Amino acid sequence: MSDLRQEANSLDREDELRAKRKEFVLDDTVYLDGNSLGALPANVPGRVADVIARQWGELRIRSWDESGWWTAPERIGDRVAPLIGAAPGQVVVGDSTSVNVFKALVGAVRLARGEVSGAASGEVVGGGGHPDEGRDEIIVDATTFPTDGYIARSAARLTGCRITPLAPAEVPAALSPRTAAVLLNHADYRTGRLHDLPGLTAAVHAVGALAVWDLCHTAGALPVGVDAHGVDLAVGCTYKYLNGGPGSPAYLYVREEHQARFDSPLPGWTSHAEPFGMHPEFEAARGATRGRVGTPDILSMLALEAALDVWDGVSVDAVRAKSLALTDFFLRCVEAYVPEGRVESLTPGAHAERGSQVALRCEGAGDVMKSLIERGVVGDFRPPDVLRFGFTPLYVSFADAERAARVLAETLDA
Amino acid sequence: MSDLRQEANSLDREDELRAKRKEFVLDDTVYLDGNSLGALPANVPGRVADVIARQWGELRIRSWDESGWWTAPERIGDRVAPLIGAAPGQVVVGDSTSVNVFKALVGAVRLARGEVSGAASGEVVGGGGHPDEGRDEIIVDATTFPTDGYIARSAARLTGCRITPLAPAEVPAALSPRTAAVLLNHADYRTGRLHDLPGLTAAVHAVGALAVWDLCHTAGALPVGVDAHGVDLAVGCTYKYLNGGPGSPAYLYVREEHQARFDSPLPGWTSHAEPFGMHPEFEAARGATRGRVGTPDILSMLALEAALDVWDGVSVDAVRAKSLALTDFFLRCVEAYVPEGRVESLTPGAHAERGSQVALRCEGAGDVMKSLIERGVVGDFRPPDVLRFGFTPLYVSFADAERAARVLAETLDA
Numbered sequence: 001m002s003d004l005r006q007e008a009n010s011l012d013r014e015d016e017l018r019a020k021r022k023e024f025v026l027d028d029t030v031y032l033d034g035n036s037l038g039a040l041p042a043n044v045p046g047r048v049a050d051v052i053a054r055q056w057g058e059l060r061i062r063s064w065d066e067s068g069w070w071t072a073p074e075r076i077g078d079r080v081a082p083l084i085g086a087a088p089g090q091v092v093v094g095d096s097t098s099v100n101v102f103k104a105l106v107g108a109v110r111l112a113r114g115e116v117s118g119a120a121s122g123e124v125v126g127g128g129g130h131p132d133e134g135r136d137e138i139i140v141d142a143t144t145f146p147t148d149g150y151i152a153r154s155a156a157r158l159t160g161c162r163i164t165p166l167a168p169a170e171v172p173a174a175l176s177p178r179t180a181a182v183l184l185n186h187a188d189y190r191t192g193r194l195h196d197l198p199g200l201t202a203a204v205h206a207v208g209a210l211a212v213w214d215l216c217h218t219a220g221a222l223p224v225g226v227d228a229h230g231v232d233l234a235v236g237c238t239y240k241y242l243n244g245g246p247g248s249p250a251y252l253y254v255r256e257e258h259q260a261r262f263d264s265p266l267p268g269w270t271s272h273a274e275p276f277g278m279h280p281e282f283e284a285a286r287g288a289t290r291g292r293v294g295t296p297d298i299l300s301m302l303a304l305e306a307a308l309d310v311w312d313g314v315s316v317d318a319v320r321a322k323s324l325a326l327t328d329f330f331l332r333c334v335e336a337y338v339p340e341g342r343v344e345s346l347t348p349g350a351h352a353e354r355g356s357q358v359a360l361r362c363e364g365a366g367d368v369m370k371s372l373i374e375r376g377v378v379g380d381f382r383p384p385d386v387l388r389f390g391f392t393p394l395y396v397s398f399a400d401a402e403r404a405a406r407v408l409a410e411t412l413d414a
Numbered sequence: 415m416s417d418l419r420q421e422a423n424s425l426d427r428e429d430e431l432r433a434k435r436k437e438f439v440l441d442d443t444v445y446l447d448g449n450s451l452g453a454l455p456a457n458v459p460g461r462v463a464d465v466i467a468r469q470w471g472e473l474r475i476r477s478w479d480e481s482g483w484w485t486a487p488e489r490i491g492d493r494v495a496p497l498i499g500a501a502p503g504q505v506v507v508g509d510s511t512s513v514n515v516f517k518a519l520v521g522a523v524r525l526a527r528g529e530v531s532g533a534a535s536g537e538v539v540g541g542g543g544h545p546d547e548g549r550d551e552i553i554v555d556a557t558t559f560p561t562d563g564y565i566a567r568s569a570a571r572l573t574g575c576r577i578t579p580l581a582p583a584e585v586p587a588a589l590s591p592r593t594a595a596v597l598l599n600h601a602d603y604r605t606g607r608l609h610d611l612p613g614l615t616a617a618v619h620a621v622g623a624l625a626v627w628d629l630c631h632t633a634g635a636l637p638v639g640v641d642a643h644g645v646d647l648a649v650g651c652t653y654k655y656l657n658g659g660p661g662s663p664a665y666l667y668v669r670e671e672h673q674a675r676f677d678s679p680l681p682g683w684t685s686h687a688e689p690f691g692m693h694p695e696f697e698a699a700r701g702a703t704r705g706r707v708g709t710p711d712i713l714s715m716l717a718l719e720a721a722l723d724v725w726d727g728v729s730v731d732a733v734r735a736k737s738l739a740l741t742d743f744f745l746r747c748v749e750a751y752v753p754e755g756r757v758e759s760l761t762p763g764a765h766a767e768r769g770s771q772v773a774l775r776c777e778g779a780g781d782v783m784k785s786l787i788e789r790g791v792v793g794d795f796r797p798p799d800v801l802r803f804g805f806t807p808l809y810v811s812f813a814d815a816e817r818a819a820r821v822l823a824e825t826l827d828a
Contacts, residue, residue, distance in 0.1 A: 025471040033475045040471035045463060048713070052462060056659055057439040057454035061447045061792065069660055096708025098682035099513055106572075142694065147683035147708060150696040154679050158520075158572040165694065190692075237709070245470055246483055246712035265568050268512035269561035278604075278797060280556065280579065282564040294510025294561060295651070298660035299462070300713045378475065383692060 004333050004402050011329065011398035017322055020394040023310045024243075030377045030400045030407070035217060035357045035390025038243030038307075047306035051299060072301050073249075073270075073292055079308045080242070080251050083316060084215055084234065085225035090253050092288040093238070093304065094296050097216060097250040098147045099266070100235040101183065103291060104252060105138065105155040106265040108181035108210040108233055111258055135180035135209070139164045139171055145189045148214055152183050158265070168195045172203040179209040186224065187217035187355030190382050192347040194218070194355045198229040205230060210258075216240060220311075221356035221393070222320040226253055233258070241356065241392055244304035252291040259287055268293035310394060322393035323356040326401050330358055330389065333405030342412050346386065357390040362412075371411045377404045418747050418816050425743065425812040431736055434808040437724045438657075444791045444814045444821075449631060449771045449804025452657030452721075461720035465713060486715050487663075487684075487706055493722045494656070494665050497730060498629055498648065499639035504667050506702040507652070507718065508710050511630060511664040512561045513680070514649040515597065517705060518666060519552065519569040520679040522595035522624040522647055525672055549594035549623070553578045553585055559603045562628055566597050572679070582609045586617040593623040600638065601631035601769035604796050606761040608632070608769045612643040619644060624672075630654060634725075635770035635807070636734040640667055647672070655770065655806055658718035666705040673701055682707035724808060736807035737770040740815050744772055744803065747819030756826050760800065771804040776826075785825045791818045 012018060025040040055063040064070045077091035084091070095103075109115075112135050140152040142165035149165065156163040159180075166174055168184055175182070182204045187194050197213060204211040210232040218224055220241030226234050234253040238244035254262045264284075269275050271292040273283040284290045331345060343360040362368055362385060369381040379389040389404060426432060439454040469481040478484045491505035498505070509517075523529075526549050554566040556579035563579065570577040573594075580588055582598055589596070596618045601608050611627060618625040624646040632638055634655030640648050648667040652658035668676045678698075683689050685706040687697040698704045745759060757774040776782055776799060783795040793803040803818060 025467075027472070031474065037470075037475045037478075039474065040466065045466050045471075048466060049459060049463060052454065052459050052659070052717070053439075056451075057459075058441070060445065060453065061451045061794065062787075063660065064451075095509065095513065096682070096711070098708035099509065099680060102680060145683070146686070146692050146694060146696075149694055150681045150683065150686070153696065154681055158679060239709070245466070246477065247709045247715070248713070249711065250708070265572060266513060266516060267564045267568055268510070269559070269564065272560070272564070276797070278560050280560060280563055282560075282567065294512035294664070295653070295661045297510070297663065297711055297714045299662070299717055300711045301661070303466070303713055373476075380475065383690070 004336060008329070008398040008402040011325065015322065015398070016318055017314070017393055018397070020310060020314065021397065024395045026395060028376065030404050032377065032379045032389040032391065032396065032400070032404055034392035034396070035240050035388065036380055037239055037246055038241060038392060039395055041243050041307045041310050043309055044245065044303050044306045048299065048303050051302045069296070069298050072298065072305065073296050074288055076301060076305050076308070077251055077288055079305065080219070080238070083242070083311065084219050084236070084253065085223060086227050086253055089287050090256055091251050092291040093249045093251045093301060094292055095250060096247070097214070097235055097237045098151050100250050100252045101148050101151045101214065102155055103264050103266055104212045104233040104235050105152055105181055105183055106159060107254070107262050108212050109135070109138065109155065109159045109161060110263045111232070111261055112180040112208065112210050115263065135178060136161050137164055137176070137178045137180060139166055139174060139179060139182040141168055141184045142166050143168070143188055143190070144183070144185050144214070145216070148183055148185070168200060171200060175203060175207045175209065177207055179207055181210045181212055183212045183214065185214045185217065189217055190346070190386055191359045192355045192357040194353050197224070197231070201229050201231055217355055217357070221323055223316045231255065238304050243307045243310065245300065245307065248300050248304045249297060254288065254291055259290060262290050264290060266293045270294060270296065314394070319393045323391055324351050324354065326391040326393065326396060326398065327354060327356065327358050329398055330391070330401040330405055333402050334360070334408065337405050337409035338412060343387070356393070357388055360387045361385050362387050368411055371414070372407060375407050375411060377407045418750060422743070422812040422816040425739065429736060429812070430732055431728070431807055432811070434724060434728065435811065438809045440809060442790065444818050446791065446793045446803040446805065446810065446814070446818055448806035448810070449654050449802065450794055451653055451660060452655060452806060453809055455657050455721045455724050457723055458659065458717050458720045462713065462717050465716045483710070483712050486712065486719065487710050488702055490715060490719050490722065491665055491702055493719065494633070494652070497656070497725065498633050498650070498667065499637060500641050500667055503701050504670055505665050506705040507663045507665045507715060508706055509664060511628070511649055511651045512565050514664045514666045515562050515565045515628065516569055517678050517680055518626045518647040518649050519566055519595055519597055520573055521668070521676050522626050523549070523552065523569065523573045523575060524677045525646070525675055526594040526622065526624050529677065549592060550575050551578055551592045551594060553580055553588060553593060553596040555582055555598045556580050557582070557602055557604070558597070558599050558628070559630070562597055562599070582614060585614060589617060589621045589623065591621055593621055595624045595626055597626045597628065599628045599631065603631055604760070604800055605773045606769045606771040608767050611638070611645070615643050615645055631769055631771070635737055637730045645669065652718050657721045657724065659714065659721065662714050662718045663711060668702065668705055673704060676704055678704060680707045684708060684710065728808070733807045737805055738765050738768065740805040740807065740810060740812065741768060741770065741772050743812055744805070744815040744819055747816050748774070748822065751819050751823035752826060757801070770807070771802055774801045775799050776801050782825055785828070786821060789821050789825060791821045
């Protein structure tokens with residue numbers, strides 16, 4: 001057995017998270033695509049079967065109350081909250097990431113302009129205020145996953161803003177008193193580069209603008225610290241490192257100090273202060289509930305709730321430590337096995353700049369990934385020439401990392 | 415046995431849809447709340463178990479392609495289409511009804527104003543055009559389910575329109591060349607009154623405005639005929655008469671002739687012409703796909719797909735005929751059993767003005783409904799004084815209708 005295989009086995013024996021792997025349904029595939037779709041937590045099938053057969057099939061309409069369906073968005077939001085460093089009452093689950101980006105950005109522009117009237121529960125949102133129309137710019141991460149950019153353009157068009165796409169490093173120099181909101185990704189979906197959330201948030205605040213963060217590629221893989229770092233609003237999906245299932249509901253974080261003035265562009269009946277009053281006038285609910293819109297999607301939402309059970313007893317710091325150890329080790333294995341010049345890592349070497357994936361530039365990456373998948377190593381391909389390997393610390397082992405690098409070398413050799 | 419019980423049994427024996435009842439999970443409850451949450455179709459649990467265990471658990475990321483996840487919104491949209499009288503390619507499933515109302519209304523205002531540039535696939539949406547800013551009014555059904563009104567206000571605020579709430583009957587007289595879009599409910603959620611979709615749509619068109627219909631309370635209960643009657647855009651939920659499960663995805667209909675210029679305020683990566691190209695500029699997909707936004711919610715969506723199997727071989731005309739026979743019979747039983755003056759029907763007697771529910775005004779309706787539920791008859795209560803009974807022709811029997819009226823009389827007598 002090679003030295004690296006022995007080292008992998010040794011690292012796996014010492015891994016304090018190793019017992020978590022048994023809580024997922026896995027086979028002998030090396031699954032490094034958890035940054036796109038997390039593996040199935042073993043308790044999900046049974047939970048969903050009960051939701052369908054008993055809660056829907058037997059209790060039917062009574063489950064909105066008796067099975068806790070109605071309060072699921074806030075309850076599950078409070079399960080996500082500690083994973084992103086949020087105190088309870090600030091996260092609500094529902095809708096897609098794209099829809100939540102829209103709520104967050106339009107809400108951020110209105111907050112930055114002081115457009116709303118400090119509407120607490122019982123007051124009608126939308127009246128009064130002294131709009132600061134001078135703030136007419138949304139800055140958006142030019143390297144973002146595209147949907148954020150599309151939605152940002154729509155939010156800008158509907159609020160009378162111009163849009164400025166910039167690489168995150170260029171943002172501080174471009175900020176001005178005209179800036180209303182800045183939408184940034186915590187990690188770049190293509191390269192895996194981790195951006196400086198505390199520093200960029202502080203720079204945005206220095207000009208009186210609001211920072212909206214997309215946490216899709218970091219929540220569940222490393223500490224985010226939204227409360228500690230003063231993040232204003234944040235969104236994220238739950239189907240990557242949170243393993244909620246295909247297209248599971250996203251979440252919206254609205255910092256507590258902004259909640260009373262958060263004025264969503266999608267005010268639905270479930271974000272009303274008294275949803276069953278059926279009032280013709282909208283009065284926003286208090287707290288995270290204000291981020292809700294329509295009837296929550298219960299089957300997907302309760303599958304997510306079951307999936308979050310795997311986080312019981314897990315420290316996000318331990319997850320981060322293992323994530324860095326895994327990606328370090330994978331890069332070492334790649335360097336040892338793959339002939340020089342065949343791949344180039346786009347992922348920063350410095351830990352402070354690395355998320356939980358490794359992106360390798362590689363000629364013919366699309367075909368290479370197809371071969372890798374045939375050989376039992378699943379990552380994904382992002383055009384034009386990037387191989388992505390996501391490392392989910394709860395179920396990826398060091399042996400997986402070694403095997404992936406070895407099979408990559410064999411594939412390139414073939 | 416009373417004459418009405420004998421008549422109920424006779425009507426059930428002659429019911430051409432009676433075999434459908436076996437395709438649902440039912441018990442000895444009389445379930446008349448299918449207009450809020452449809453009963454569980456018997457094939458859903460097995461289908462969802464397969465989606466979770468095999469498609470997610472074993473195939474994982476490959477299922478986006480191999481299990482048809484990616485194309486589910488359009489494929490399931492085409493299953494909903496015949497139920498609302500739409501030819502294929504015009505309906506897409508996803509998001510909540512509220513979110514779809516927002517897409518439809520903002521899209522309708524832009525279409526009415528000619529704001530967009532005839533953006534077909536390959537052209538960037540949002541440039542050019544000759545805005546007809548003179549159209550600055552959205553008319554909304556004042557008796558609507560509240561979320562439609564809240565979203566309409568938000569759409570108006572973001573597009574510079576004023577909002578005019580009116581009862582549907584008052585709409586024709588109020589229409590003017592300033593009207594951009596009109597949002598109406600096909601059936602009133604409280605009274606069950608069916609509105610004149612063909613007549614109102616024609617009136618809206620006569621002033622050059624667009625008609626957006628909310629079909630939540632009619633799709634699956636009666637023929638809608640969106641294509642035949644020139645409806646411009648429509649939305650609806652799938653968890654009432656379509657039995658998709660709690661909070662199952664809603665749908666959006668965009669008439670084919672409007673699709674090339676439909677300019678959604680929520681342009682996400684999945685409505686892009688080339689979603690995996692990861693282009694920074696948005697280019698809208700062709701057809702119904704343009705109504706998509708974010709990653710589709712697969713578990714809920716495929717539960718809905720299974721639920722729609724119960725419509726195989728069902729004629730919507732037969733459903734409508736049974737629905738009217740059921741509500742007629744229920745009203746006769748109520749008249750026969752319930753002492754005069756204790757309840758008053760808010761649901762029109764004329765078939766042309768009736769949906770598939772009966773609403774009875776009743777003193778102490780909240781407590782009366784609680785007692786009914788304890789006695790095995792499940793309807794719901796809408797403040798301040800309305801008992802609602804929904805009749806889902808696929809699984810409600812005439813014996814159910816007779817028993818519900820009898821138990822109502824006993825409850826009021828107690």
